[in-house]
Amino acid sequence: MSTEIKTEKAPFVRVVKQEGMPFSKRVVVRICFVLIALVVCGFLINAITSYDPVSVYTIMFEGAFGNARRTWATVREMMMLALIAIGLAPAFKMKFWNIGAEGQILIGGIISAGCMIYLSACPAHVLLPLMFVLSAAGGAAWALLPAIFKARFNTNETLFTLMMNYVAIQLTSFFVAHWENPKGSNTVGIINSANQAGWFPEVFGQKYFINVALTLVFAIFMFIYLRYTKHGFEISVVGNSENTARYAGMNVSRIMIRTMLLSGAICGIAGFMAVSGASHTISTSTAGGRGFTAIIVAWLAKFDSATMLLISLLIAFLNSGATEIASKCKLNDYASDMIIGIILFFILASEFFINYRLVFRKKEKGGV
Amino acid sequence: MKKRFLSLMLAAVTAVSMCGCTSEPAAPVQTDDAAQQDTGSEVSEENEEIAPKKDASAVKIGAILVGDENEGYTYAHIDGIKKAAAAVGIPEENIIWKYSIPEDESCYDAAIDLVDQGCTAIFSNSYGHQSFMQQAAGEEPDVQFVAMTGDTAAMSGLANFSNAFTNVYEARYVSGIVAGMKIKELVDDGKIAAENMDSDGNVKIGYVGAYPYAEVVSGYTAFYLGAKSVYEKVSMEVIYTNSWFDIAAEGEAANSLMSDGCVIIGQHADSTGAPTAVQAALDSGKVAYSVGYNVDMLNVAPTAALTSATNNWSVYYTEAFNAVLAGEKIPTDWSKGYADGAVAITTLGPSCAEGTQEAVDSAIAAIKDGSLHVFDTSKFTVGGQPVTTAMVDMDGDFENDDEEAVSDGYFHESELRAAPSFYLRIDGITELISE
Numbered sequence: 131m132s133t134e135i136k137t138e139k140a141p142f143v144r145v146v147k148q149e150g151m152p153f154s155k156r157v158v159v160r161i162c163f164v165l166i167a168l169v170v171c172g173f174l175i176n177a178i179t180s181y182d183p184v185s186v187y188t189i190m191f192e193g194a195f196g197n198a199r200r201t202w203a204t205v206r207e208m209m210m211l212a213l214i215a216i217g218l219a220p221a222f223k224m225k226f227w228n229i230g231a232e233g234q235i236l237i238g239g240i241i242s243a244g245c246m247i248y249l250s251a252c253p254a255h256v257l258l259p260l261m262f263v264l265s266a267a268g269g270a271a272w273a274l275l276p277a278i279f280k281a282r283f284n285t286n287e288t289l290f291t292l293m294m295n296y297v298a299i300q301l302t303s304f305f306v307a308h309w310e311n312p313k314g315s316n317t318v319g320i321i322n323s324a325n326q327a328g329w330f331p332e333v334f335g336q337k338y339f340i341n342v343a344l345t346l347v348f349a350i351f352m353f354i355y356l357r358y359t360k361h362g363f364e365i366s367v368v369g370n371s372e373n374t375a376r377y378a379g380m381n382v383s384r385i386m387i388r389t390m391l392l393s394g395a396i397c398g399i400a401g402f403m404a405v406s407g408a409s410h411t412i413s414t415s416t417a418g419g420r421g422f423t424a425i426i427v428a429w430l431a432k433f434d435s436a437t438m439l440l441i442s443l444l445i446a447f448l449n450s451g452a453t454e455i456a457s458k459c460k461l462n463d464y465a466s467d468m469i470i471g472i473i474l475f476f477i478l479a480s481e482f483f484i485n486y487r488l489v490f491r492k493k494e495k496g497g498v
Numbered sequence: 499m500k501k502r503f504l505s506l507m508l509a510a511v512t513a514v515s516m517c518g519c520t521s522e523p524a525a526p527v528q529t530d531d532a533a534q535q536d537t538g539s540e541v542s543e544e545n546e547e548i549a550p551k552k553d554a555s556a557v558k559i560g561a562i563l564v565g566d567e568n569e570g571y572t573y574a575h576i577d578g579i580k581k582a583a584a585a586v587g588i589p590e591e592n593i594i595w596k597y598s599i600p601e602d603e604s605c606y607d608a609a610i611d612l613v614d615q616g617c618t619a620i621f622s623n624s625y626g627h628q629s630f631m632q633q634a635a636g637e638e639p640d641v642q643f644v645a646m647t648g649d650t651a652a653m654s655g656l657a658n659f660s661n662a663f664t665n666v667y668e669a670r671y672v673s674g675i676v677a678g679m680k681i682k683e684l685v686d687d688g689k690i691a692a693e694n695m696d697s698d699g700n701v702k703i704g705y706v707g708a709y710p711y712a713e714v715v716s717g718y719t720a721f722y723l724g725a726k727s728v729y730e731k732v733s734m735e736v737i738y739t740n741s742w743f744d745i746a747a748e749g750e751a752a753n754s755l756m757s758d759g760c761v762i763i764g765q766h767a768d769s770t771g772a773p774t775a776v777q778a779a780l781d782s783g784k785v786a787y788s789v790g791y792n793v794d795m796l797n798v799a800p801t802a803a804l805t806s807a808t809n810n811w812s813v814y815y816t817e818a819f820n821a822v823l824a825g826e827k828i829p830t831d832w833s834k835g836y837a838d839g840a841v842a843i844t845t846l847g848p849s850c851a852e853g854t855q856e857a858v859d860s861a862i863a864a865i866k867d868g869s870l871h872v873f874d875t876s877k878f879t880v881g882g883q884p885v886t887t888a889m890v891d892m893d894g895d896f897e898n899d900d901e902e903a904v905s906d907g908y909f910h911e912s913e914l915r916a917a918p919s920f921y922l923r924i925d926g927i928t929e930l931i932s933e
Contacts, residue, residue: 197614203607312649312896314711316740317601319629323636409603411629416602453608456566456597 144489151484160480167476171469181459190466193454194447206338206408208446209345212439213403214424216345216352217396219433220389221273222425223356225369226280228390230291231397232421233298234272236414238265238401240305243412246321246328246405247309257328261402269398270391272298277390281383295421302414309412320410330407341407345439348396353435365389397421430477445470552823554587557619558594559819560612562605562631564624566597569743570792571768575623575646578811585812586819601626609634613641619822621646621815624742625713628661635659642828644818647713649917651830653893660828661916662814663713665835667720668865669807670764671872672836673789673843674724675861676805676854677703677762680787682729683851684761689785693759700733700926704755706748706765706772707738710929714738716911716918717766720872721789721807722927725762727877728857734927735760745771752776756786762804764789773799787849794844806844813840831916836865873909878924885909890919 151159172183194204214231221228245261252260276290309318322328333339356362364385368375375382404416423445431437452466561579565572576595583593594615596608605627612620613634619642622631628648635643635656644660645651651661681701684690694702703725707714722734735758737751748771752763756779763786765772776788777799788799790806818828834840846854864870875885888909892900898921903910911920923929 199610199614203611312711312891314709314714315625316709317626317628319626320633323629323633411602413602413626415600418600418602453596453599453604457595 140491142491145486146489147485148487149485156484159483160477163476163480163483164473167473170476171472174468174472175465178465179459186455186459189454189458190448190451193452193457194450196454200450202336202338204443204446204450206341207449208439208442209338209341210400210404210408211420211424211427211445212442213345213348213400214397214420215427215431215438215442216348216435217269217393217400218424218428219352219393219431219435219438220356220362220365221393222428223369223433224365224386224389226277226386226390226393227288228273228276228291228393229288229425230273230276230294230394230421231400231424232417232419233291233295234269234394234397235401235404235417235421236295236298236302237268237272238398239405239412239416240302240401241265241268241398242328242402242405243305243309243318243321246410250322250325250327252327254327254331258330258406261328261406262399265398265402266395267398269401270395272398273390273394274387277387281386299414302412302416306413316413318411318413321412322410328406329410330403338407341403344399344403344407348399349435349439356433361385361388426474430474444473448473552825554823555589555592557588557819557822558592558615558617559583559588559822560594560596560609560615560617560620562596562599562608562612562620562622562627564599564601564622564627565743565768569768570770571742572597572623574792574809575621575811578809578813578815579621581812582815582819585816586823588819588823599627601630603630605630606634609643610638613638617641619644619818619828621818623647632656632659642822644828647917649891649915649919652915657827660830660832662818662829662832663912663916663918664809664811664814664840665833665912666807666809666841667716667872667911667918667920668835669809669841669843670717670720671724671727671865672858672861673764673805673807674721674726675728675857676724676843676846676850677721677764677787677789678725678728678732679851679854679857680804680849681725681732681762684785685729690761691759691785694761694785695759696733698731698733700731701729702758702760703732703734703762703764704752704758704760705734705736706751706755706763706767707736708742708767709740710738712921713918714766715923716920717807718764719878719920719922719924719927721764722924723872723874723877724861726926727861732926736927736929738929739767741767743768745769745774748772749775752788753779756784761785762787762789765791768792770795770798773803777802790844796845796847799847801847801849803847804850805846808842808844810840810842813838833912833916836862871908873911873920875904875907875909878926880922880924882925885922888920888922890914 175181175183175186195201218228218231241264242261245257245264249257272294276287276294279285279290280287306316306318310316311319330340364380367378367380368382368385372382405412409416427438427441430441448466448470455466563572563575567573567576579593580590583590594612594617599605599608601624605622609620609631621644623646625647628645628650631643631645632650632654635658639658642658644662647663648661651659690701696702705718707718718736725732735755737755739747739751741747748767748769752772752775755763763772763776773788773790773795776786779786780802787804788795788802789804792808793806795803795806813834814832821828861870885904887902888904889898890901890903891898892914901914903914903919909920912918
């Protein structure tokens with residue numbers, strides 16, 4: 131009887147978990163999905179504007195990499211995003227939902243801007259390391275608070291870190307109002323434009339060389355830390371199951387607090403990089419939503435440093451290309467947000483098809 | 499993990515090569531309608547001027563805009579640039595637009611990128627762009643940079659960096675007269691209730707301002723003095739939104755001013771939020787009218803909008819483009835008003851009081867011939883005392899301690915430098931804490 135029901139009611143399509151898809155097939159799936167995403171975007175662009183999609187992509191590419199300075203600006207944005215993602219990686223791997231990168235970046239930024247304003251007389255080799263250390267400490271402190279509460283009282287870290295962002299934004303507004311020029315204009319302006327104190331110096335004639343170097347150092351550090359150290363192992367155990375970690379005799383609270391200190395410190399350093407290495411000013415938009423975008427980067431990359439760099443590059447490319455589309459075609463820059471959304475959606479979808487497969491109803495049920 | 503890395507790289511490379519392989523079709527994208535618009539004006543300009551002029555069709559202009567055409571203030575700039583370009587014969591495809599550029603390093607990136615694209619003059623339209631423009635100007639001495647509404651060009655010592663802003667306070671004064679006429683009419687018709695007056699019997703006006711600094715202070719004071727010149731007993735409340743463009747906050751500020759009894763809502767913020775709110779209040783039976791900024795508000799507030807103070811940027815851009823074509827420096831501190839047609843008020847709405855047009859015309863005439871000064875020190879007091887001195891910052895330390903702006907019985911607004919500098923908080927105006 132039961133077999134009869136099965137034959138009648140077998141679903142048209144079933145989702146089956148699969149593992150160990152061969153490498154070559156994974157590559158093909160991912161390439162296919164990115165291509166489909168580009169084609170879908172192409173249709174969309176064409177439907178809205180009747181522009182030839184290929185030329186729109188060409189313009190985007192030129193906007194991001196058209197000449198040396200554009201390439202460097204794109205690389206700078208990529209490094210910024212990647213550094214934040216690297217900072218978030220250990221927290222998220224531990225399944226500690228650190229939504230507070232935005233705030234941790236701002237705190238690092240405020241501290242850096244403050245150092246630049248008040249300590250502009252310091253020589254660079256003292257000032258820059260000092261800013262580095264202080265903004266790391268600031269970011270760490272901003273992350274420490276929710277970590278302690280989570281570890282001690284098991285408070286919800288998602289809400290806690292999120293709310294810390296608003297506190298940081300208000301603090302930034304306060305300092306902007308304190309430092310603004312002229313009073314009331316809400317603009318701090320470029321700090322130390324005359325003597326460039328506290329700015330990243332040019333290395334090999336390259337303004338953004340230090341941004342790249344700093345991020346790569348952290349990328350390598352995080353790669354080793356998460357994969358080859360005891361700390362990294364503990365993080366992944368806590369992430370998989372806190373009870374298992376406890377059973378194995380790990381001090382979960384300590385691991386949590388330690389990891390969040392590291393996560394916050396790197397985000398604070400990202401704030402330092404944003405102020406010293408890029409904008410040389412501070413405003414409530416210094417973090418600019420990157421603290422949230424970086425979460426997507428970290429997750430998509432499954433916390434792997436090299437992949438985080440690649441995904442950051444993709445997003446930075448799309449963003450730089452966006453300004454160029456707005457400039458060259460009469461497309462609003464929201465159009466590029468849509469394109470970014472579609473591409474990310476398809477990348478996520480490709481993960482689904484790598485981890486699961488669809489089984490369609492067959493005429494004869496095989497071997498049940 | 500390594501596999502994943504490779505696969506993503508491959509994916510990225512494929513995406514990139516998709517984009518890279520065809521570079522031909524990019525060019526024709528933005529040209530078609532620009533090309534046909536311009537042929538006429540180019541020809542007509544050619545025979546006017548002679549020798550040293552650069553070839554207008556070879557000059558490229560860069561525009562860094564804080565918003566896009568959906569935002570009134572930026573729209574006015576786009577419009578001004580297009581008109582000026584047509585007037586001097588610069589083809590529209592030679593203008594490179596950078597829309598929605600925030601006031602951070604993206605402004606510097608955009609400026610440098612415009613240099614790389616061959617622009618000879620680059621304009622930015624928001625105050626916060628200034629220091630990034632100045633940074634770019636320092637690095638690119640062969641290109642002219644203009645930070646509109648800015649104030650540091652003169653003291654920057656850079657030969658290729660300028661500021662410009664219209665004397666929009668003159669237009670605000672005139673729009674204040676429109677408001678004053680309306681108040682007078684409302685009083686005469688007995689439509690002003692007790693709640694519309696403060697304890698001294700002054701009729702209340704409201705003002706939605708963006709940020710509490712000179713550009714806004716100068717504007718609302720001019721507006722207030724204009725209203726006061728028609729109807730002496732007025733007082734004004736100002737609410738700041740801390741944003742140049744925030745439809746919701748501006749609407750809310752207008753609502754809170756109206757519930758406080760204000761009958762006229764002026765604004766120095768760039769959205770239609772306030773006029774829309776005022777129209778809704780008027781429709782529900784409240785006595786309230788709106789004076790806007792940048793654009794005609796009659797389409798969002800057909801019966802509530804009286805007029806808007808507005809800038810005619812093409813006057814400036816034409817002058818600046820001509821300087822570029824002649825190979826000269828764009829004026830370091832440009833500031834012009836009614837006398838040169840750089841400011842105006844929009845068409846008077848149907849709700850305006852009778853005789854408004856005449857009052858407006860005579861005020862404009864008086865401003866033009868110099869017999870009327872907006873910031874006439876005999877017309878206002880600070881702390882109960884007449885003003886005899888007001889120093890203005892000229893050296894860039896943002897301390898108002900350098901040059902005397904009050905002489906001959908009035909505050910010389912925008913004469914020492916292009917950016918508005920009137921920062922005095924005069925009696926009769928109350929700044930409320932921002933929402």
